[in-house]
Amino acid sequence: MNRIFLAIGAVLLFVSPHLFAESGALSAVTVTTNAGGDQEYSVTLQVLAFMTALSFLPAMLILMTSFTRIVVVMSILRQATGLQQTPSNQVINGIALFLTFFIMAPVFERVNETALQPYLNEEMTITQALEKGKKPMMEFMLAQTRLKDLETFLEIANIQVDTPAEVPITVLIPAFVTSELKTAFQIGFMIFIPFLIIDLVVASILMAMGMMMLSPMIVSLPFKLMLFVLVDGWNLIMGSLANSFGL
Template sequence: MKTLNILLVIILTVFGSYSLPAVADDQDANLAAQVVTAIEKSGDASMIQQKNTGGGIPALTMTVNPDGSEDYSVTLQILALMTALGFLPAIVILMTSFTRIVVVMAILRQAMGLQQTPSNQVIIGIAMFLTFFIMSPVIDRMNTDAIQPYMNESISAREAFDRVQVPLRDFMLKQTRVKDLETFVNMSGSDATDPADVPMTVLIPAFITSELKTAFQIGFMLFLPFLVIDLVVASVLMAMGMMMLSPMIVSLPFKLMLFVLVDGWNLILSTLAGSFG
């Protein structure tokens, strides 16, 4: 009974309501009063403010730092973080090496004439883990320069947000063609002359366009040897008068044999990883 009264008092204190329930005896009442007094003397400004106003938990509390910057309450920070997590899939797919890898893997499967092998899950898994491998230096910089100082409370959330963009910007600028960047700068009407001054809203679509172009160039180079095999097999079958036999069925084993003999997976994955160097 004592424990239940203490918990109820704490809950009512946190939510700004101090109407205490009827206690079983004087001892419980004294204990509840002591808990309320201890909470009031704890110096928690938010609880004292709630007692005076009678309201619930404040949705927004802003604190002005000595340097003029502003910090917001933990409640609002958590809300902003949960909202940002909704954009995490788009960030992983479009702002990293994931796009180039998954497009090349899909073109390779089509070039070999394999409809469902490897499956979509396997291709996505390969692209995801290869993306983590390629982006590991960028992630380490983001962790060292922004996340760890913010966790240690040495920088504010706003400064951490500014710092975490720097390694990602450097990566995207390195992989973005100047022509694509100029195109989107002109479309946006920005007066930036230095690539470092280009805003993220312009850099991201330019980076995506460059990644798609590079992926299709790599895919074209992968298509050529398999296309040659298809042409040779089709010519041999036509010369033998076997027009009713599909060349794809005959050429598929030769494609697989060629791909295995040249150690195709090692070449492709290493080339993709090296293309971001």
């Protein structure tokens, strides 16, 4: 519902500026061009753009950072252990969120230094700040994106580039998400194998003892939890996820 209201507000503000003329607010809704040829937007338009962008922040957080890989691996881990509701979705999302902040901290610091602070100090326009701010994010995504995935989406978009740095962000984001999903499933596969072996061993023992009516999942669950705790599984998972991004 909030997205609908924001979209309506944007349409009214950009398409019908005469609505503000009688109240004298038209002067606050302006777009000017400076001496360098860059467009400068009034504070009203900047605030409206920022409020509209808030609705896209969840998608940006999920698809342009390390969040996707982390939350997928955590979900596979929960499935592998046989615990359907533990940890809960809120805990998994919380772990993925704060681990994302930890992994992305150097990138966010560069965005703050090169784009946000100069813009707040009125040293550059919002357009220049956006151009400066997206470079660290694109460098991070390029470092995690497989060349095959990048070539696939470049071919679909019918775009030719000489270097990876010239790839448009509209092509880079889907290629990055595809690579992240593949990496997350590879990590999840390696996590699943030890727990699957325990399930097979327990199922074989129960069948040899003639206990075919007893679910192997119930018997193997304590052993899987014990194995995970003994090898300090949470430490290994968190450390492996952080190291997979080159930290």
